[in-house]
Amino acid sequence: MSASAPPRSVTDSGLSDQLARIAGKDYRIGIIGLGYVGLPLAMTACKAGFKVLGFDIDAKRVMQINRGESFIKHIPTEAINAAIKDERFRATTDFDELRDVDAIVIAVPTPLTKHREPDLSYVEATARAIAPRLRKGHLVVLESTTWPGTTDEVMRPIFEATGLKSGVDFYLAFSPEREDPGNLDFDTSTIPKVVGGDGADALALANAVYSALVVKTVPVSSPRTAEAVKLTENIFRAVNIALVNELKVVYSKMGIDVWEVIDAAKTKPFGFMPFYPGPGLGGHCIPIDPFYLTWKAREFDVTARFIELAGQINTAMPHWVVDRVAEALDRRQGRGLSSARILVVGIAYKKNIEDTRESPALKLIELLEERGATADYHDPYVPELPRTRKHGNLAGRASVPLTADIVASYDAVLIATDHDAIDYRALAEAARLVVDTRNACAKAGLGGDNIVKA
Structure with a gap:
């Protein structure tokens, strides 16, 4: 047949x-x-x-x-x-x-x-x-x-x-x-x-x-139960990611590295599950699905406050990251974001894929440009930005090559997605300033005054 x-x-x-x-x-x-x-x-x-x-x-x-x-x-x-x-x-x-x-x-x-x-x-x-x-x-x-x-x-x-x-x-x-x-x-x-x-x-x-x-x-x-199962799975991730994102902000003020804290905490063989912070949530599920339940809960006169708070924290992360970029530029180069040239590395919502749905990197580019910066991107999996429902104005932009000369021409490099294909050592050596939202440089054994975690 x-x-x-x-x-x-x-x-x-x-x-x-x-x-x-x-x-x-x-x-x-x-x-x-x-x-x-x-x-x-x-x-x-x-x-x-x-x-x-x-x-x-x-x-x-x-x-x-x-x-x-x-x-x-x-x-x-x-x-x-x-x-x-x-x-x-x-x-x-x-x-x-x-x-x-x-x-x-x-x-x-x-x-x-x-x-x-x-x-x-x-x-x-x-x-x-x-x-x-x-x-x-x-x-x-x-x-x-x-x-x-x-x-x-x-x-x-x-x-x-x-x-x-x-x-x-x-x-x-x-x-x-x-x-x-x-x-x-x-x-x-x-x-x-x-x-x-x-x-x-x-x-x-x-x-x-x-x-x-x-x-x-x-x-x-x-x-109805099967629908609730799916939402529960994704809400679990969204809430825990919100928790470590909030811890990242708190510990940053205290001069404590949240990634070091999580890596040490996960050595406990029970009672702890590691989740990692980032520049925001991406993908079709985790940034969206929790709001399906909070919306439906209102029909039953229930406010899902815990879920809504997690959504607020995760949604605020791109703004916090851009503030960190501005602060790093001011402290290390004595300049602000206005007219700065920023290279965003990684546009997909997570590493080693080409999927840009709900990617926080897209929001980062818009926020940077709203504050007067020029933002380009490099992603080995996304040669050109597709049209999306929320960021249609970015459609058609092309990935720039990641050569030493090109990297050095930017005031800062913002690592938004930690693709394995990126040579982070070469990137850090060529860049004037690296703002790393994924701990990619530390994972590669890199440190230095030009690397800032966000």
Whole structure:
């Protein structure tokens, strides 16, 4: 069966039949959203022996994928080409082809509005695109991170407006994505998958699909619980990062190195888990997801004060870093930020990847320029800045080469992301001033009067 051919049964497929076809890999999976979640999941499903049809509204991306080209560093072009060659994978913009798949997995963005409230426009638009193509027997799984209740309160009413009923005519579930780009120890298939279904049959079916794809599934009682699991995971990280960011500010005033403190504290074999400070939070999850819960909590007359405080601390970090740059310039060069030339090293939100979503480095550039500086960047993984929702004015800027002469031409170098590919010794030797937000220089065994931690 080719990737474009329908499965043997595309109408009113009973649960037992679907479970049997999953076991026999005679089951076709559709994935909506071919980004940092959808594309790795598609490759995992293909590798597991399933036929996959990928959907995306970005025609340029669809054509790129169908040519066998990867835009994600950790997804090799060889994997995409092999899946296409074996007729296990194809991408399309034609949502009418949803009728031909057995399962529909939704992996679309869930950003915040400018007022820091949940923006479910992508989820709702996707649900409305699915609804007229929804048929009996379909399994629909939402993977996008969102507030507890989204699957029940937003998705199900849109689908049931067609006359089909969840748990009777189609199956609905939530299974949060757990992607960690750049993590060499885990990939999609080796990360356990939490699954919550709208009823026992939906849970059984979704659990069977994911059990065939990943090392382990973790069934929970409902989609609402599964949604809460994902938020809890990311809130845990956001709160602990906020704690060490606040400690960084406090200890800096005391002349204490927070990184040295953390490295010593983590030698305790129990009761301590190391988290590290930085210039702010980046990525699609940790800077955004906590606000989905604080927003939903207000519906129940609850104020999530601890979470909101953590968000305030982390959001303030880029401002604190820029103040440190200004202070270092004043003390070491006798000048302010106005008309200073700053080179930001690392624009991705974390090291060794090309992902710039919610990167604090973008905010750093804007803050520096608001105070009169000229800011350029170097990143070996990001040759040109893509357009983003919040920092569209930076789109198209190109990474500058990291030669000794170019580095020396800047008043200061600000290390925002500690890519392993950077030669920090050469950087420190060439730079007049280095402001290091990632402790990269110390990790490289470097010190000196021209290196300041922030």
